[in-house]
Amino acid sequence: MSHNLALAQNHAFDLARTLMVPVVLFQVDNEFGVMVSSEYDGEEDAIVHEYDPWCPAH
Template identity: 65%
Template structure:
């Protein structure tokens, strides 16, 4: 599993646990995740947002 795939999986699980949208972002060579409402537009290099209230396949 790639680092990005692992980060996406953890971000999805965190969104489901917290029941808030989270944003997966890149900072240098690392990935991070924060609740989406804590980020300003353009503050980080966003990769994806995971919303636990959207009904879509996990994969």
């Protein structure tokens, strides 16, 4: 796992827990982004993982 991916995953999980809403971690080219799931309208194939604060085991 790359350092950038691990960092992005940690930030995505923290953001989901802070906002208490599901967020998606997505990748475009070599960059990662995180946003609230309900606002994401990008490519489904770009999603790395969805973090749901109500179901932390996922």
